[in-house]
Amino acid sequence: MDQRITMVTLGVRDLARSRRFYELLGWTAREASGGDIVFFQLQGSVMGLYPRPALAEDAALHDDAPNAQFGGIALAYNARDKAEVDRVLVEAKGAGAKILKPAQDVFWGGYSGYFADLDGHPWEVAFNPHWPLEADGSLKMKRG
Amino acid sequence: MDQRITMVTLGVRDLARSRRFYELLGWTAREASGGDIVFFQLQGSVMGLYPRPALAEDAALHDDAPNAQFGGIALAYNARDKAEVDRVLVEAKGAGAKILKPAQDVFWGGYSGYFADLDGHPWEVAFNPHWPLEADGSLKMKRG
Numbered sequence: 001m002d003q004r005i006t007m008v009t010l011g012v013r014d015l016a017r018s019r020r021f022y023e024l025l026g027w028t029a030r031e032a033s034g035g036d037i038v039f040f041q042l043q044g045s046v047m048g049l050y051p052r053p054a055l056a057e058d059a060a061l062h063d064d065a066p067n068a069q070f071g072g073i074a075l076a077y078n079a080r081d082k083a084e085v086d087r088v089l090v091e092a093k094g095a096g097a098k099i100l101k102p103a104q105d106v107f108w109g110g111y112s113g114y115f116a117d118l119d120g121h122p123w124e125v126a127f128n129p130h131w132p133l134e135a136d137g138s139l140k141m142k143r144g
Numbered sequence: 145m146d147q148r149i150t151m152v153t154l155g156v157r158d159l160a161r162s163r164r165f166y167e168l169l170g171w172t173a174r175e176a177s178g179g180d181i182v183f184f185q186l187q188g189s190v191m192g193l194y195p196r197p198a199l200a201e202d203a204a205l206h207d208d209a210p211n212a213q214f215g216g217i218a219l220a221y222n223a224r225d226k227a228e229v230d231r232v233l234v235e236a237k238g239a240g241a242k243i244l245k246p247a248q249d250v251f252w253g254g255y256s257g258y259f260a261d262l263d264g265h266p267w268e269v270a271f272n273p274h275w276p277l278e279a280d281g282s283l284k285m286k287r288g
Contacts, residue, residue, distance in 0.1 A: 001169040004187050008152055008219065012263045021262050024239035025145040025232075043148050043281045044188030052263070071215030072265065075152065088169075095168035118165050119156045119196070121216065137187045 001088045004137040006045055006078035007124075011052030011063075011070070018049050030141065032108075044138035059114045059122040060101045069120060076124040078133060082111045088125045089113050097123075145232045148281040150189055150222035151268075155196030155207075155214070162193050174285065176252075188282035203258045203266040204244045213264060220268040222277055226255045232269045233257050241267075 012018035019029050019038045030039045038049040052072060056063035061070040079085045085103045092115040093099055100122060103113035112126035133139055156162035163173050163182045173182045182193040196216060200207035205214040223229045229247050236259040237243055244266060247257035256270035277283055 001171070003171045003184055005152060005189070005191060008149060010261070010263060010265050014262075018262050021239050021241070025235055027145070027147045040147055042189075045149070045186075047149060071217060072263065073215060073217045091169055095165050097165070117154070118158075118162050119154060119216065121154050 001077065001091055002137055004045075004077065005075050006133070006137075006139045007048055007076035008045070009048035009050050009055060009074045009076065011055040011072045011074075012049050013052060015049060015051055022049075039141060041141050044134075044136075044140075046139055046141060058101075059124065061116075061122060071121070074114075074122045074124055076126055078131060078139060079125060079127045080133060082127050085111055085113060085125050085127050089115060092117075092123070092125075145221065145235055146281055148189075148221065149219050150270075150277070150281075150283045151192055151220035152189070153192035153194050153199060153218045153220065155199040155216045155218075156193050157196060159193060159195055166193075183285060185285050188278075188280075188284075190283055190285060202245075203268070205260075205266060213260075215265070218258075218266045218268055220270060222275060222283060223269060223271045224277060226271050229255055229257060229269050229271050233259060236261075236267070236269075 027040050040047040055074055056070040059074055062068055063070040089103055097115040097117055100114040100116050103111055106112045110126055110128040112124055114122055114124050116122050171184050173184055175182055184191040199218055200214040203218055206212055207214040233247055241259040241261055244258040244260050247255055250256045254270055254272040256268055258266055258268050260266050
């Protein structure tokens with residue numbers, strides 16, 4: 001597993017309102033085609049806003065008392081191909097992580113799984129064919 | 145507020161054990177001089193591991209039921225000087241954020257405050273004289 005975080009996704013209650021908050025701070029957002037996720041290009045990585053129940057569900061985590069397991073933020077590690085996704089999940093499990101969701105083909109055209117680290121912080125491990133990484137592991141979203 | 149996240153800090157129960165987890169994944173850590181925080185240099189930013197109670201306290205958030213407010217992760221925005229810290233906190237408040245901790249001189253030699261965004265995600269806004277930013281806002285920790 002290379003030393004990078006590709007995306008930090010914040011679970012939000014009201015996507016439009018939270019988007020507007022960051023825009024008021026001077027940030028420029030980009031929507032995915034479906035309009036149900038908002039991206040902000042950072043220096044080398046991306047911050048996402050995504051409805052919190054959907055984010056918890058994506059990570060296969062409960063978000064309701066008394067069994068809440070989700071802190072509201074998911075980290076993502078983008079891999080260069082599907083084989084790297086599989087490899088990282090095996091490594092993570094070997095290091096003591098809990099596999100929350102085995103790697104699988106996903107609706108947005110990629111391949112993704114989740115592990116939780118020793119403190120329960122969820123990491124998505126994903127290959128996104130639309131998002132090739134730079135040589136240094138940075139993610140620069142294309143315009144358009 | 146420029147469009148960047150400088151640091152993602154994960155609250156952990158056992159610093160040595162969590163550090164070892166990421167080292168088993170192939171990552172290389174660096175300790176702060178005090179040994180109570182662990183840093184991993186990422187592509188343009190830094191991931192930190194810090195004891196969860198101390199991280200919650202730093203952000204002035206409760207982490208105990210039934211009034212828990214802390215999800216276990218704090219984001220940080222490093223500013224280029226103290227004036228930028230003040231400016232960003234004023235902007236954030238104007239956009240609807242809650243100021244968790246007003247900017248103040250802190251024990252590690254910097255100047256820092258916290259706001260919570262509309263969904264309660266905590267952001268530290270900090271000037272760290274030991275960590276000058278690159279021109280593009282990236283943070284590259286110095287060796288040594």
